[in-house]
Amino acid sequence: MQTIRIGLVEDNAALRRSFIENIQYFEQVKLVLVAVNGLDFLKKIQEMPVAERPQIVLTDIEMDGMDGIQTVAQGHEQYPEIQFIMLTVFDNDEKIFESIQAGAMGYMLKDEHPEKIVEAIEDVAQGGAPMSPSIARRALQLLRNAKAPAPQTVPSGSATTPVEDLLSRRELEIMEMIVEGLTYQQIAEKTFISPHTVRTHIQHIYEKLHVHSKAAIIHMAIEKKWFGFKNR
Known part of the structure; x- marks a missing residue:
């Protein structure tokens, strides 16, 4: 399988550094873009050659300037070839539903092991829609509670x-x-x-x-x- 080009949108400097450090050990993926919020992401990706742009972007939700849900919505509209995964601490119903509506293809919690994050990236690349187990249970509950x-x-x-x-x-x-x-x-x-x-x-x-x-x-x-x- 070819290396998957990925991007990260994260406003917390410590978490950015941790992600960059952890992801370098996985040959399946290559980090080609790092942005501090949605506006920074849209600016940087516009300046990148098409062939070098990330295929999958992981984004936080709560960020100044432009949050993750807005980032996914605008990114999905402007760059439909790019897939987005929410990588966040939020596991409430509203955020899950808004993320899916915006076009996110996956929803993972930040405390997942790096190996699980990479597996989620590979799953999305193959047409999947990965979710952390607790998120999947909440999504299912949304359906079962609906009238x-x-x-x-x-x-x-x-x-x-x-x-x-x-x-x-x-x-x-x-x-x-x-x-x-x-x-x-x-x-x-x-x-x-x-x-x-x-x-x-x-x-x-x-x-x-x-x-x-x-x-x-x-x-x-x-x-x-x-x-x-x-x-x-």
Whole structure:
């Protein structure tokens, strides 16, 4: 696998230094941009040659000048080829939901081991949507606490189709695991199928729901108030 170019947006100097020191030990990634807030990030990335820009950017949420959620929203709009991961101390529902709405592809807590952060970067590079376990539980709770109108539908051509009719029971089961933040390998172990088969099911889910990422599935599930998929 090619080295993944990454960027960091962090206003705390000590945390920046710690991240830079830790990340250098991982050959899978290369830190090519460091910014102190969203405005600094947008200025620096505009000045970079396209081929040298980060493919994935990790950003804090609470920052002066421009916070992480605004950074993701503007960065996602101006540079759709760049993926964003929230790297923060916040694990409350509002921040999770706002981050997903802004276009973040992952949400990791800063106290995660550096190895887990690198795994999250690799997951996003492969089309995943990683979350720290506590974040995944909160995201799932957002769905289960929602009052869902019936039937829940998704676009299907010019009409709408109930999601239960559009996806198979196995696909619904895997979709909930996606929301929980499980990796392909973890889903495979829980469902007793191969990771390749998991990828195939997820690709079918993408096609049926007209989405292109796990984060988009989570966003759609929250927006449409789907919850308790296994019990349907």
